[in-house]
């Protein structure tokens with residue numbers, strides 16, 4: 108066993124190192140300890156991949172994000188090994204151009220930009236598209252005209268015409284399916300708008316969601332009425348861009364052009380950072396001063412974005428862990444499975460609390476019912492667990508499908524639940540049910556849920572996210588606290604309640620023939636023994652041996 | 664407001680009182696006793712009943728005679744050979760717990776067996792039960808397991824009426840070879856014949872010096888009579904008390920675990936026998952004895968290390984210090 112002293116020294120060193128780390132970062136980089144008034148900075152990384160065709164040079168043109176109201180672009184940068192990079196204009200649209208003489212093997216190029224959410228930004232690079240003549244072949248032109256006529260009847264201006272067109276496509280499924288066999292939906296709508304002499308354009312938008320990877324752009328339609336334009340969703344007909352939608356491409360040029368390559372593909376990683384409002388102002392100024400430079404230096408910002416967004420969640424895990432440790436060791440909450448609640452809390456972070464709670468309770472409840480039926484079959488464990496896993500997946504699938512059908516898109520997020528862990532939870536709970544009754548199941552299930560909610564509340568707090576993301580030293584502090592709690596030998600809060608009757612009883616009543624409290628009697632006897640055998644500690648032996656040795660030497 | 668706080672607080676014990684009485688909490692047990700005195704590598708010895716039994720045989724510790732083991736499908740086919748002409752026996756999974764998978768056979772006519780409950784089962788049922796045990800149906804986490812077949816225990820008649828259906832066992836906590844606290848667990852209707860305290864079994868604290876009942880509790884509350892049989896629990900006195908304690912004390916040298924719970928049963932003919940060992944004994948024994956464990960444990964910790972006593976001497980020491988009744 109490691110000696111106590113060493114343990115406390117190590118723990119103290121961890122704690123102090125962590126603290127110094129945090130202070131150092133606070134002082135040198137002026138990272139505030141509290142998030143304060145927050146502004147959002149979205150970091151977006153576009154990853155372009157392609158296979159070279161093999162012979163000769165490659166030129167890659169990638170459209171730069173649009174200037175638009177609501178966002179100020181703070182910075183942009185590129186990363187690409189062995190490529191020459193330049194920013195070019197093609198038909199009045201901005202592109203980044205990568206060039207290389209002899210690329211070999213899969214090529215990966217990165218373009219990275221940071222956007223400040225900024226309500227005072229009003230500039231827009233959107234141009235009015237020129238109106239084209241509709242020259243589509245028959246029978247599609249007639250079909251389009253039919254839709255356009257119907258929509259015209261029911262609309263008063265270009266925008267209501269667009270909404271009605273999308274509506275009409277839903278109302279006349281035969282015509283719609285004919286047209287959609289030939290055109291993509293957004294193309295089709297633009298063609299129909301041409302018939303009504305309404306200028307329109309397909310734009311590509313990116314949904315900004317924190318810590319996402321492998322995202323693609325989605326299409327929207329910008330419809331113009333003179334100078335003014337509005338954006339529509341071609342599927343639902345909902346108008347406007349949401350707060351967290353970024354227009355990436357607002358022109359008719361291509362998004363990605365690769366010469367000398369094939370299988371080109373672009374995907375986006377997104378990460379949200381918070382900066383204090385005060386800081387945001389200066390960032391904007393700096394961005395204006397040094398356009399194109401990477402200035403916003405946030406703690407782990409030196410990593411590629413994709414890794415950063417992974418990190419962001421990983422760094423939150425210890426927060427959940429320390430809460431579990433605290434609730435189990437100090438409070439005495441019973442949970443089923445040690446760290447299952449943390450994983451559930453991580454899932455809650457994705458789904459939002461209410462949806463998560465409903466999802467969790469219904470999955471476990473249905474799972475228990477199915478599992479109780481399985482237990483009649485006397486299956487072996489591996490088969491039983493597998494059956495439960497498949498059931499859980501089916502339940503999750505059913506829930507997401509059902510909620511999606513009734514229009515609750517939130518429901519689809521139940522797929523974030525850790526399925527294997529849930530299956531084990533169900534298995535363990537159902538055994539508990541058989542052995543100890545439903546009360547124990549409710550106790551442990553409720554305990555787990557309570558711990559998960561506590562962990563969720565901590566992990567979702569802006570202040571804690573700010574601290575964990577910006578101060579790596581905090582991890583050392585958490586580690587030292589966990590170590591200290593692992594050594595706590597005092598009572599748990601629930602034990603105080605459990606032992607209350609015992610404590611009263613001992614106070615009021617002596618056992619059998621006893622004349623005094625047993626604890627007091629034994630204490631006196633213990634001190635007697637210590638007096639009888641004073642040298643019981645190893646160092647006492649050592650000291651005695653040394654004295655003996657000395658006295659023998661003196662004699663010689 | 665203040666009244667409310669007071670009322671809430673009154674449901675909790677004062678931790679200083681608990682410390683004064685030396686009541687042991689879960690954290691203290693885990694860190695200071697199990698963590699410090701029970702080496703991890705020895706846990707399999709007590710979690711696996713076959714290993715425990717082999718060890719007991721080696722050290723001459725009295726335990727039910729092992730008729731045979733069933734380790735694979737081949738053994739199931741040969742079950743008749745293994746059983747020989749035994750009329751009474753008990754089959755249990757080596758890694759089971761809480762009485763799961765235990766089959767008690769009290770009589771036999773050729774290929775038909777009589778269960779403890781009086782029900783008849785045939786050879787086919789017996790084989791099925793064995794293959795369930797092997798497949799891990801009763802063991803923790805569904806691990807593959809083996810089945811033990813051992814002699815039936817004939818429970819001592821002195822306990823008649825003290826237990827509903829199940830049989831009483833004696834739990835002795837042994838610390839560094841000293842028996843420190845003891846309790847009997849009596850099953851009740853509420854506990855479904857099982858001897859688990861939190862399921863409603865009665866716990867009776869037993870005086871280490873005399874083997875007499877100190878106090879009885881059910882569901883954390885003191886009681887006087889057995890709830891189903893109405894028998895006066897305070898008249899309970901464990902026979903062969905010295906032998907029980909010596910048996911418990913000798914489990915230390917055998918297992919090497921410093922802090923264990925030993926489960927001992929009394930056989931009519933063969934006296935006290937070790938049923939199983941537990942490396943993580945529970946805390947409820949304190950409630951049954953109306954005393955904390957810590958003062959007793961610390962008294963033993965205060966003994967000089969070089970002092971090495973044999974089990975009889977350790978029992979004598981325990982009886983001198985931990986008794987509640989004078990005789």
Ligand SMILES: Nc1ncnc2c1ncn2[C@@H]1O[C@H](COP(=O)(O)OP(=O)(O)O)[C@@H](O)[C@H]1O
Nearest residue numbers: 727753759760761762763765814815816830939
């Ligand atoms: N050899 C036996 N003869 C009769 N009953 C037995 C025998 N072994 C076990 N039992 C019964 O089964 C119960 C549980 O046995 P035990 O060995 O303690 O297993 P577990 O670890 O599952 O508690 C005992 O309390 C006793 O009632």
Ligand SMILES: [Mg+2]
Nearest residue numbers: 761762926939
């Ligand atoms: Mg047992």
